[in-house]
Amino acid sequence: MKFYISVDMEGIAGIALKEQIYRGEMFYEESRRLLTDEVNAVVEALVQAGATEVFVKDAHASGFNLLCGSLHPLATLAVGPLPLSNRFPGLDGTFDGALLIGYHAMAGTPGALLEHTFSYADISELALNGAPIGEIGIDALLFGRCGVPVVFVSGDDKACAEAHRQLGTVVTYETKKGTGRHAGLLKAPRRVLAEIGESVKEAVTRRSECKPYALPGPYEMRIDYTSTNLADAHAFEADGVRRQGGRTLKLEDDDLMRLLVRTFR
Numbered sequence: 582m583k584f585y586i587s588v589d590m591e592g593i594a595g596i597a598l599k600e601q602i603y604r605g606e607m608f609y610e611e612s613r614r615l616l617t618d619e620v621n622a623v624v625e626a627l628v629q630a631g632a633t634e635v636f637v638k639d640a641h642a643s644g645f646n647l648l649c650g651s652l653h654p655l656a657t658l659a660v661g662p663l664p665l666s667n668r669f670p671g672l673d674g675t676f677d678g679a680l681l682i683g684y685h686a687m688a689g690t691p692g693a694l695l696e697h698t699f700s701y702a703d704i705s706e707l708a709l710n711g712a713p714i715g716e717i718g719i720d721a722l723l724f725g726r727c728g729v730p731v732v733f734v735s736g737d738d739k740a741c742a743e744a745h746r747q748l749g750t751v752v753t754y755e756t757k758k759g760t761g762r763h764a765g766l767l768k769a770p771r772r773v774l775a776e777i778g779e780s781v782k783e784a785v786t787r788r789s790e791c792k793p794y795a796l797p798g799p800y801e802m803r804i805d806y807t808s809t810n811l812a813d814a815h816a817f818e819a820d821g822v823r824r825q826g827g828r829t830l831k832l833e834d835d836d837l838m839r840l841l842v843r844t845f846r
């Protein structure tokens with residue numbers, strides 16, 4: 582069995598502040614250890630459940646946050662350029678499932694720790710075919726395009742709720758409960774390391790219940806920017822863009838990947 586892990590940093594146990602998630606900030610180095618230990622616990626559980634190959638993509642910021650020298654020996658680290666069209670290097674239809682580790686709720690979710698959608702500064706909401714969507718949904722669509730179902734999501738309680746809402750059947754594990762963007766109740770990381778493996782094994786057992794995530798086309802993306810300035814800039818950059826008021830653009834496309842690439846251009 583083969584599994585593909587995409588790992589973000591905001592939903593990792595013990596993390597609640599921006600000072601923990603950006604290179605050069607005061608608490609960043611400890612967060613790299615927390616991230617690496619949690620990923621290793623997930624890889625170990627997958628191996629114990631029968632996985633023979635596990636790819637790990639570091640999807641946070643620069644994509645170089647994991648402590649590579651401490652990564653589980655059975656993991657393959659997938660690195661590559663940042664364009665969305667190559668967000669998951671090496672992904673193809675041979676994987677039995679995808680796991681989203683350390684994920685966070687979409688921008689604007691009340692009571693969600695470190696909520697955002699790809700950018701803290703630029704985007705206040707994305708809606709695909711009329712329904713709000715965040716990173717969990719978009720990454721699930723990218724895996725789904727290759728026929729790979731998301732079988733497991735970890736993060737705060739709001740991220741887990743979003744995963745169930747968006748994907749239907751999926752196993753989730755809460756690393757913390759959010760009460761605000763930087764406020765909540767965090768499980769001790771050592772407790773999470775002890776617990777998360779059992780949930781991962783349950784996800785492997787139940788993987789056939791999870792379907793590759795897909796939405797029928799044609800596609801329309803509504804982008805609500807945080808300022809008119811950003812909407813101005815993007816409106817002039819792209820073809821086929823409709824302005825819907827000061828801060829909002831709409832893009833249409835028959836091809837999902839092309840639409841997503843245009844959204845984040």
Ligand SMILES: [Zn+2]
Nearest residue numbers: 589590591641
């Ligand atoms: Zn992140």
